[in-house]
Amino acid sequence: MNYFLTEEQEMIKELAAKIADEKIAPIAIEYDHEGKFPHDIVKYLAQSDLCGVYIEEKYGGLGGGVFEMALVVEELSRACGGIALAFAGTGLGTYPIILFGNEEQKQKYLPDIAAGKHLAAFALTEHDAGSDAAGVRTTATLDGDEYVLNGTKQWITNGGEADVYTVIACTNKDKGARGFSAFIVEKDTPGFTYGKKEDKMGIRASCTRELIFNDCRIPKENLLAREGMGFIVAMKTLDRTRPGVAAQAVGIATGAFNAALKYSREREQFGQPISSFQAVQHMLADMAIQIEASRALVYQTCRHIDSGAKNISKESAMAKVIASDTAMKVTTDAVQIMGGYGYMREYPVEKMMRDAKITQIYEGTNQIQRNVIAQELIKEAAKQKK
Amino acid sequence: MDIIVCVKQVPGTTEIKMNKETNTIIREGAEAIINPFDEYAIEEGVRIKEKMGGSVTVLSMGIPKVADLLRETIAVGVDNAVLLTDRAFAGADTLATSYALATAIKNMESYDLIVCGKQAIDGDTAQVGPSLAEKLGIPHTTNVKKIEEIKEGYIRCQRMTDDGYETIEMSLPAVITVVKEINEPRLPSLKGKLRAKKTEVKLLTAEDIGADVNLCGLKGSPTQVIETFVPEFEVKAEMFEGSAKEQAKSLADALLSMKYAKRVD
Numbered sequence: 014m015n016y017f018l019t020e021e022q023e024m025i026k027e028l029a030a031k032i033a034d035e036k037i038a039p040i041a042i043e044y045d046h047e048g049k050f051p052h053d054i055v056k057y058l059a060q061s062d063l064c065g066v067y068i069e070e071k072y073g074g075l076g077g078g079v080f081e082m083a084l085v086v087e088e089l090s091r092a093c094g095g096i097a098l099a100f101a102g103t104g105l106g107t108y109p110i111i112l113f114g115n116e117e118q119k120q121k122y123l124p125d126i127a128a129g130k131h132l133a134a135f136a137l138t139e140h141d142a143g144s145d146a147a148g149v150r151t152t153a154t155l156d157g158d159e160y161v162l163n164g165t166k167q168w169i170t171n172g173g174e175a176d177v178y179t180v181i182a183c184t185n186k187d188k189g190a191r192g193f194s195a196f197i198v199e200k201d202t203p204g205f206t207y208g209k210k211e212d213k214m215g216i217r218a219s220c221t222r223e224l225i226f227n228d229c230r231i232p233k234e235n236l237l238a239r240e241g242m243g244f245i246v247a248m249k250t251l252d253r254t255r256p257g258v259a260a261q262a263v264g265i266a267t268g269a270f271n272a273a274l275k276y277s278r279e280r281e282q283f284g285q286p287i288s289s290f291q292a293v294q295h296m297l298a299d300m301a302i303q304i305e306a307s308r309a310l311v312y313q314t315c316r317h318i319d320s321g322a323k324n325i326s327k328e329s330a331m332a333k334v335i336a337s338d339t340a341m342k343v344t345t346d347a348v349q350i351m352g353g354y355g356y357m358r359e360y361p362v363e364k365m366m367r368d369a370k371i372t373q374i375y376e377g378t379n380q381i382q383r384n385v386i387a388q389e390l391i392k393e394a395a396k397q398k399k
Numbered sequence: 400m401d402i403i404v405c406v407k408q409v410p411g412t413t414e415i416k417m418n419k420e421t422n423t424i425i426r427e428g429a430e431a432i433i434n435p436f437d438e439y440a441i442e443e444g445v446r447i448k449e450k451m452g453g454s455v456t457v458l459s460m461g462i463p464k465v466a467d468l469l470r471e472t473i474a475v476g477v478d479n480a481v482l483l484t485d486r487a488f489a490g491a492d493t494l495a496t497s498y499a500l501a502t503a504i505k506n507m508e509s510y511d512l513i514v515c516g517k518q519a520i521d522g523d524t525a526q527v528g529p530s531l532a533e534k535l536g537i538p539h540t541t542n543v544k545k546i547e548e549i550k551e552g553y554i555r556c557q558r559m560t561d562d563g564y565e566t567i568e569m570s571l572p573a574v575i576t577v578v579k580e581i582n583e584p585r586l587p588s589l590k591g592k593l594r595a596k597k598t599e600v601k602l603l604t605a606e607d608i609g610a611d612v613n614l615c616g617l618k619g620s621p622t623q624v625i626e627t628f629v630p631e632f633e634v635k636a637e638m639f640e641g642s643a644k645e646q647a648k649s650l651a652d653a654l655l656s657m658k659y660a661k662r663v664d
């Protein structure tokens with residue numbers, strides 16, 4: 014399908030595909046089994062100028078947007094959804110600075126991220142704040158020229174590996190979510206430590222950790238936007254990064270589909286390739302239909318967002334839901350088509366099935382996404398009636 | 400430091416089609432790539448430039464389409480690309496190729512180092528590098544696995560051998576051919592690709608470089624390929640048994656019978 018990408022977008026896709034095929038595919042299984050963080054792959058991304066595709070040119074990026082970020086994530090995820098997350102998680106941690114950072118903050122943090130020298134992370138979730146993000150308990154108290162952070166963030170992608178963290182904390186307990194603020198916290202700040210690395214079902218080459226703040230003092234200049242804007246910073250960021258999760262899902266699904274299609278033409282049973290059985294053919298056809306439909310919605314959503322559209326929550330949620338549900342379905346079917354081989358850990362498809370699952374959970378579960386979509390639909394309908 | 404890297408287009412597939420009449424490879428049609436060893440040559444050239452300043456020029460002789468491959472090298476840090484392309488160059492053996500390349504290089508303003516891959520994966524001759532040096536009257540070292548030092552007019556490098564390496568010093572300008580152990584070629588960069596798009600590959604004909612057409616292409620190629628095969632290296636071992644004295648006698652007899660030794664009574 015021709016998606017009429019610009020020449021630059023084609024180049025981005027090509028470069029990311031080259032890294033996926035030549036550098037990631039050969040090591041994906043090993044990194045998954047051993048839970049190895051892909052520092053080497055980040056270096057390749059930096060060499061290829063891909064780390065800053067979504068960052069403005071004046072900060073050393075390429076001046077692209079959500080679409081360019083998604084194209085990279087999709088290609089990398091074809092080879093490994095976990096490794097792709099080093100890049101995508103950095104995007105999630107960086108968008109708050111892109112969207113709400115002041116000039117000094119942007120100049121201080123964006124160039125190193127664009128150059129691939131620094132990774133970033135985004136910390137919203139806590140033990141009591143999952144789907145209900147308003148449950149954040151971590152506090153930030155102004156003391157002179159510094160904010161003092163206390164609390165624990167849970168399941169933070171790139172935790173311990175990132176250099177720059179966007180942290181949502183409560184600055185006014187009485188105001189609920191309106192009392193949240195967003196802060197930039199640098200690695201190695203005294204009082205900022207990490208919990209153990211989580212042992213996960215999938216995306217095992219990605220690192221997920223607790224962030225522990227114990228009287229962690231940060232300069233007050235590290236406040237993003239204004240006090241009380243934290244929840245908005247988080248929601249506006251997630252609206253822009255969910256297509257990245259969706260692209261990760263499309264990539265994982267594509268990787269699994271390619272493996273299944275290839276296998277179905279090689280594997281013979283009853284004296285013929287299994288691809289000659291209609292039951293298998295229909296599975297392949299359905300997989301391809303779902304992937305292409307997802308990709309089309311993801312790409313168009315990215316364009317919608319990058320055009321500067323104001324209302325993007327519904328579209329962003331839709332793209333994430335269809336792509337992640339597709340990834341789960343397609344990877345499961347890919348394992349099915351490959352039979353026992355699909356189930357074996359020596360082959361990449363069982364890993365893709367494990368990797369796919371997270372895309373239905375993080376950056377807002379698919380149930381929460383459906384809530385958002387429905388609320389928007391009802392709101393729109395109510396407006397029309399008037 | 401101005402560096403010239405000589406690169407060759409080779410078929411990317413393993414199915415190589417031969418022209419039955421000339422016993423040369425048919426290059427049109429097949430998917431073409433840059434000879435993998437030349438990628439290491441390019442990388443080494445770019446690394447030297449990054450350290451010492453100067454420029455890297457890739458030079459190739461081939462069909463016009465090779466220009467596209469040369470343009471891609473801009474994306475990994477090459478500055479200029481020159482392609483010798485002319486019907487007169489067609490069907491060249493290693494002699495005619497090195498003649499054409501040397502003639503083009505003589506026309507260039509200045510150069511300090513010429514880097515080639517150790518061999519091309521299609522012909523596998525490994526002759527063009529050394530032959531080029533001879534034609535230019537400059538020293539060369541083949542199979543370089545590391546450059547220990549390079550400065551104005553001087554290079555010291557490690558030449559890989561079957562059982563280790565030897566260290567060689569040369570004056571510059573010189574030719575080196577490199578093995579894949581020398582570096583890890585970088586991936587193309589987006590900024591490089593954008594630059595590559597705008598870069599013009601300089602196309603030169605035999606006339607442009609003032610080459611004698613009788614020394615170019617098929618006309619200038621005395622090589623006749625009769626058969627291609629992988630030479631076999633056989634190591635035969637014979638164990639001698641018995642007492643030390645008996646073993647010594649057996650060994651002496653064997654050497655005598657092979658005419659490696661002469662009896663002196």
Ligand SMILES: Cc1cc2nc3c(=O)[nH]c(=O)nc-3n(C[C@H](O)[C@H](O)[C@H](O)COP(=O)(O)OP(=O)(O)OC[C@H]3O[C@@H](n4cnc5c(N)ncnc54)[C@H](O)[C@@H]3O)c2cc1C
Binds near residue numbers: 170374377
């Ligand atoms: C590997 C991994 C990486 C992560 N990375 C990050 C990160 O980098 N930064 C970060 O801040 N967070 C991160 N998270 C957290 C992630 O975003 C949350 O796990 C997610 O938002 C869901 O929250 P929860 O796990 O607490 O589930 P819960 O909120 O407890 O949900 C449990 C179930 O209840 C359902 N449910 C809850 N509320 C409703 C409702 N109102 N209506 C219908 N169904 C509902 C959910 O859909 C789900 O099925 C990560 C999580 C994982 C597992």
